[in-house]
Amino acid sequence: MLEFLEPPFMQRALLAALLVGIAAPAVGIYLVQRRQAIMGDGIGHVALTGVALGFLLNTSPVWTAVLVAAAGAVAMELIRSYGHTRGDLALAMLFYGGMAGGVLLINLAPNGSTANLTTYLFGSVTTVSDSDVTAILWLSVFVLLVTLGLRRQFFAICQDEEFAKVTGLPVRSLNLLLAVTAAVTVTVAMRVVGLLLVSALMVIPVAAAQQATRAFAATLALAVAMGVVTTLSGTVFSYYVDVPPGATIVLFALGLFLLVTALAVPLARWRSRSGGAAAAKAGMPVAAGPGDGSGEGAGERVGGGAR
Numbered sequence: 001m002l003e004f005l006e007p008p009f010m011q012r013a014l015l016a017a018l019l020v021g022i023a024a025p026a027v028g029i030y031l032v033q034r035r036q037a038i039m040g041d042g043i044g045h046v047a048l049t050g051v052a053l054g055f056l057l058n059t060s061p062v063w064t065a066v067l068v069a070a071a072g073a074v075a076m077e078l079i080r081s082y083g084h085t086r087g088d089l090a091l092a093m094l095f096y097g098g099m100a101g102g103v104l105l106i107n108l109a110p111n112g113s114t115a116n117l118t119t120y121l122f123g124s125v126t127t128v129s130d131s132d133v134t135a136i137l138w139l140s141v142f143v144l145l146v147t148l149g150l151r152r153q154f155f156a157i158c159q160d161e162e163f164a165k166v167t168g169l170p171v172r173s174l175n176l177l178l179a180v181t182a183a184v185t186v187t188v189a190m191r192v193v194g195l196l197l198v199s200a201l202m203v204i205p206v207a208a209a210q211q212a213t214r215a216f217a218a219t220l221a222l223a224v225a226m227g228v229v230t231t232l233s234g235t236v237f238s239y240y241v242d243v244p245p246g247a248t249i250v251l252f253a254l255g256l257f258l259l260v261t262a263l264a265v266p267l268a269r270w271r272s273r274s275g276g277a278a279a280a281k282a283g284m285p286v287a288a289g290p291g292d293g294s295g296e297g298a299g300e301r302v303g304g305g306a307r
Contacts, residue, residue, distance in 0.1 A: 004239050012133050013125040013235055013245070019140040020192045020201065021231035025209075025223035026147040027185045028202030030178055032210075033158035039076065039179075040199035043186045045095040046072030047195055048102030050187075051120045055109040061120065062135045065187045072098060073183035077175050123194030123246025125235055132191055139188045146181045154178060155216055192231065193246040200250045201227065208257040211264040226256055 004010050031039050050068030054061030072094060079091055106117055119127060128136075147154065156164040157174050165171050182202075189198040209222035234249030241248075 004236055009126055009128075010235075010239060012128045012130065013239075014232060016125055016128045016133055016136050017192055017231035017235045017245075017249070018228060019136050020189045021228035022224050023140040023143040023185050023188050024198070024201040025205040025227040026220065027143055027178075027181050029206045029216075029220050029223055030147070030154050030158050031182060032203060032206045033155075037203045038199060039073075039182060040186055040202045041196075042076060042091060042095045043069050043073050043183050044190070044195035044198050046098035047183070047186055047190065048117065048120070049098050049105060050102075051117060051190075051195075052102040052105035052109065055116055056105050058110075060131065060135065062132060062139075062187060062191070065120075065190065066139065066184060069183035069187055070180045073179035074176055077179040081172070081175070119194075120190050121194050121196050122244060123190065123192050123197065123249075125192045125245045126239070128191050136188050136191065139184050143181055143185050143188065146177065150174070150177070151216075151220070192235075193249050197246050197250050200253060201231070204250070204253040204257050205230065208253075208260045211257075211260045226253070230256055 005014075028037075028040070031037055047065045047069035050065035051061040053068060054064035057064065075094060076091060079094070102117060103114060106114060109116075118124075153164075153169055153174055156167070156169055157171050157178075161171050161175075164174075185202065186195065186198050189201055193201050205223040205226040206219070208226055209219045213219050213222060230253040231249050234252040235245050237243070237252070238245035238248045
């Protein structure tokens with residue numbers, strides 16, 4: 001029944017998928033909060049140059065992609081901060097330059113061709129090596145340490161940068177750290193879902209979780225759980241049906257989003273009725289509020305104005 005666990009390549013694939021399923025939504029929730037959901041896609045374009053540079057230097061493409069993607073993410077953040085009028089144009093040139101640089105460098109590499117980039121563009125989790133798993137493990141640990149250890153600070157700057165500055169938080173440093181963490185997450189996920197699809201895994205589980213809960217901590221936990229479910233189930237499904245795992249994982253995530261969205265409205269109504277009945281039984285007035293009226297996570301709400 002569990003024969004898919006027997007091949008060593010599937011053991012590596014499932015471990016890599018598990019790590020990516022945890023790390024991608026953990027940083028994606030902050031990008032969604034800041035309305036920068038497409039940032040992962042932009043970093044993926046830049047990371048392609050890093051992958052090609054790894055082939056050119058005959059070294060691990062994962063680590064060169066980390067360095068180039070981190071530099072690109074820092075540049076994006078600086079453009080966002082200072083490029084008020086022409087920032088969108090500068091970002092577009094950065095994205096296209098990353099793609100063009102990757103194609104150029106891969107053709108300069110010995111025995112290199114654009115075919116070498118396919119597994120990084122669309123993912124190939126079943127070809128993950130032991131060294132890839134080791135790199136993904138360490139990079140995922142870094143992402144989780146940053147996103148969970150600094151979750152209150154990141155939440156503050158995502159909700160209101162000006163308020164965060166008033167409270168004394170190092171907003172610029174935190175913004176740059178978040179950008180670098182997003183870049184690391186992209187390189188973590190590129191072997192599983194690919195550089196062109198990685199943004200979906202950072203955003204879709206978060207968007208699905210937001211349909212079910214409004215509290216930040218609950219949304220983060222649920223998004224990570226959904227990320228793990230979709231990456232593992234998509235990997236196993238691709239093993240049996242022989243379809244591309246990256247695309248399968250993203251489609252599974254979209255299916256889960258549609259399912260949660262369909263269930264969100266009746267769930268909110270049930271919560272509202274349950275809360276009203278409990279309040280009436282206790283002899284308390286029922287206050288009308290946004291969403292489901294439960295007041296869940298009033299201090300930390302995803303997408304709300306509370307701080």
